[in-house]
Amino acid sequence: MANIAEQPRKVAIICSHGGLDEAYPALILANAARQADIEAFVFFTFWGLDVVTEEKVDHLHVNMVGNASSPMPTMLMGLPGMEAFAGKKMTKQMAEIDLPGPREMLKILDESGAKLYACELAMRMFKREKKDLVPEVAEVITAGDFYDMAEGAQIIFT
Amino acid sequence: MxxxxxxxxxxxxxxxxxxxxxxxxxxxxxxxxxxxxxxxxxxxxxxxxxxxxxxxxxxxxxxxxxxxxxxxxxxxxxxxxxYSTEDVRQLGEAVTSILDTVRALTQPEVLSVAGEMSGVLAQADTTKPLGLVGMVRATRDGDVQRGMAVMMELLKRVGKGAGALADKQGRSGTQKEKLAAALGPRKKNLGIERPAPKQLPAPACAAPAKPAPATTVIDGISFTADGHLADSAQWTKTLAETLSATQGVTLTDAHWVVIDFARKDFAETKASPNIRRITQGAGVSTKDLYSLFPKAPGRTIAKIAGLPKPAGCL
Known part of the structure; x- marks a missing residue:
C-alpha cells in the first residue's frame, strides 16, 4: 500500500445487531481490512453480542420484517419461524458461493490478526459471562476502553 | 307224407x-x-x-x-x-370379497353419488377457478365440510391399505423410511452444515481480473500501476526472489508451497486466488499465511507469483 499517513491504517468496527445479514458487513469489512494490511478490531455490543455468543453464533437469524428488499410480503415474514427460515436460506446461499459461516469468519478474523472485543455493559445486560463467548473474543471492554483503542482509527458502525 | x-x-x-x-x-x-x-x-x-x-x-x-x-x-x-393354479385358487378365495365390493359399489346411494360426481365433471367448463381465499370460504359450507370429512376418511383408509400392502411386500420399515420411499430422495437439510468441497469450486466472488495497463518497464519486464506483473508468462523463479525482496519477504520452502499453488490455480482458473482459496487449496492456515506474508498476504502472494491483483472480498 502507498503510504497515506505516517502511522499504519486502522479501523474500528462496531457490530450492534445480531442478525445474520447484520453481522456479515462487520465481519467482511474487518477481514477485508486485514487483507489490505489495515489494523482492525471489532466491538460487539448489544444484539451484536449474539454474533460472538457460543450458543447463538451458529443460529443467527434474518429478520425480514420491514425490510423493503425482502422477496416476500411483510405480512408473511411476520409468521412464526420465518426469521429462522430466512436465516437458513441465507446460510445456504452463502455456502453456495463458498462464503464462510459466522463462526468460521470469526476464526479467520482471529487468525488474520483482527482483534475482537465484547461490550461489558451488554454482557451484564444479557447476563452473559466471558465463558459464554467464542474463544476468539480477546477481551470484554467498556465503551471508554473502545475509544482508547480506536484512537487514530476510522470508526465504522454497523 | x-x-x-x-x-x-x-x-x-x-x-x-x-x-x-x-x-x-x-x-x-x-x-x-x-x-x-x-x-x-x-x-x-x-x-x-x-x-x-x-x-x-x-x-x-x-x-x-x-x-x-x-x-x-x-x-x-x-x-x-x-397365472399359476395358486393364483387362480387365491382368486377363488377372493371372489366373495370382490362380489361384496361390487355389490357395495352398486348400491343405489353410491351410484347416485357417482352420478352426481360425473355430472359435476360434465359441467367442469362452467365452474369458476378457486383461489386460496375462495377455498377457505368454501369450507364454511356444510356439504363441503362433510365432503372433506369423507375424503379424509378415504385418505386414511387408502393410507392404511397402502401400508399393509407395503408390509406384505416386505418393504416394511419405520414410518420415516416409508415416507422417504414414497417421496423419493429428500433434499439435504438446509442449514449450517458446510460440506467440504472436494474440489475447489470457482472463486467465490472473483470477477475476471481486468488487465491493468502496463506503466512501468523494468529490465524488459512490464508492471501494472499497482505493482503486479503485467504478463504472468514473464514470471520466473529468479524474478520471484527479486520481487519478494521488494515486499520484505525472504522466500522459504513454506513460501514456495503457497506461490506454487497460486501459480497452478491461476493457470487453471485464469484468476488470482484469494486468501481463502489459498488456505483451502494449499493447506496453509490463515494464521500461517499471515505470518509468512505479514502485509496483505493476498496481494503480496499475487505480486511475488507474478499474478494480477486478486479480486473479491475474502
Whole structure:
C-alpha cells in the first residue's frame, strides 16, 4: 500500500445487531481490512453480542420484517419461524458461493490478526459471562476502553 | 307224407326253408323300404338340416361369434400361461370379497353419488377457478365440510391399505423410511452444515481480473500501476526472489508451497486466488499465511507469483 499517513491504517468496527445479514458487513469489512494490511478490531455490543455468543453464533437469524428488499410480503415474514427460515436460506446461499459461516469468519478474523472485543455493559445486560463467548473474543471492554483503542482509527458502525 | 317217399324231416326242412324264404322276402322288402325311406325322406331331411345348420353357423360367423370364441380361447390360454393354479385358487378365495365390493359399489346411494360426481365433471367448463381465499370460504359450507370429512376418511383408509400392502411386500420399515420411499430422495437439510468441497469450486466472488495497463518497464519486464506483473508468462523463479525482496519477504520452502499453488490455480482458473482459496487449496492456515506474508498476504502472494491483483472480498 502507498503510504497515506505516517502511522499504519486502522479501523474500528462496531457490530450492534445480531442478525445474520447484520453481522456479515462487520465481519467482511474487518477481514477485508486485514487483507489490505489495515489494523482492525471489532466491538460487539448489544444484539451484536449474539454474533460472538457460543450458543447463538451458529443460529443467527434474518429478520425480514420491514425490510423493503425482502422477496416476500411483510405480512408473511411476520409468521412464526420465518426469521429462522430466512436465516437458513441465507446460510445456504452463502455456502453456495463458498462464503464462510459466522463462526468460521470469526476464526479467520482471529487468525488474520483482527482483534475482537465484547461490550461489558451488554454482557451484564444479557447476563452473559466471558465463558459464554467464542474463544476468539480477546477481551470484554467498556465503551471508554473502545475509544482508547480506536484512537487514530476510522470508526465504522454497523 | 310217407307215400310220397319223402323223409318227413326233409319236409320239415323244406317248410322251414319256405318260411325263411318268406322272412327273407319280408326282410328284403323292408330293406327296400328302408332304402326308399332313406332316399325319399332322410337324405333330403338331413340335407335340409345340414344346410340350415350351415346357414346358421354362417350367420353366427358373420355376427362374429367365432372370432369372439377364438379370442376367448386365446385369452384362456394366455391366462393359463400367465397365472399359476395358486393364483387362480387365491382368486377363488377372493371372489366373495370382490362380489361384496361390487355389490357395495352398486348400491343405489353410491351410484347416485357417482352420478352426481360425473355430472359435476360434465359441467367442469362452467365452474369458476378457486383461489386460496375462495377455498377457505368454501369450507364454511356444510356439504363441503362433510365432503372433506369423507375424503379424509378415504385418505386414511387408502393410507392404511397402502401400508399393509407395503408390509406384505416386505418393504416394511419405520414410518420415516416409508415416507422417504414414497417421496423419493429428500433434499439435504438446509442449514449450517458446510460440506467440504472436494474440489475447489470457482472463486467465490472473483470477477475476471481486468488487465491493468502496463506503466512501468523494468529490465524488459512490464508492471501494472499497482505493482503486479503485467504478463504472468514473464514470471520466473529468479524474478520471484527479486520481487519478494521488494515486499520484505525472504522466500522459504513454506513460501514456495503457497506461490506454487497460486501459480497452478491461476493457470487453471485464469484468476488470482484469494486468501481463502489459498488456505483451502494449499493447506496453509490463515494464521500461517499471515505470518509468512505479514502485509496483505493476498496481494503480496499475487505480486511475488507474478499474478494480477486478486479480486473479491475474502
Amino acid at each position: 310217407e307215400a310220397n317217399g319223402f323223409d318227413p324231416r326233409l319236409t320239415q326242412v323244406l317248410t322251414q326253408l319256405e318260411a325263411i324264404a318268406g322272412q327273407m322276402d319280408r326282410l328284403v322288402e323292408q330293406q327296400k323300404k328302408q332304402q326308399e325311406l332313406i332316399d325319399d325322406l332322410l337324405l333330403p331331411v338331413s340335407k335340409e338340416v345340414m344346410a340350415s345348420a350351415t346357414a346358421r353357423l354362417d350367420a353366427l360367423e358373420k355376427k362374429g361369434y367365432f372370432a369372439f370364441g377364438r379370442e376367448l380361447v386365446k385369452i384362456g390360454s394366455r391366462i393359463v400361461e400367465t
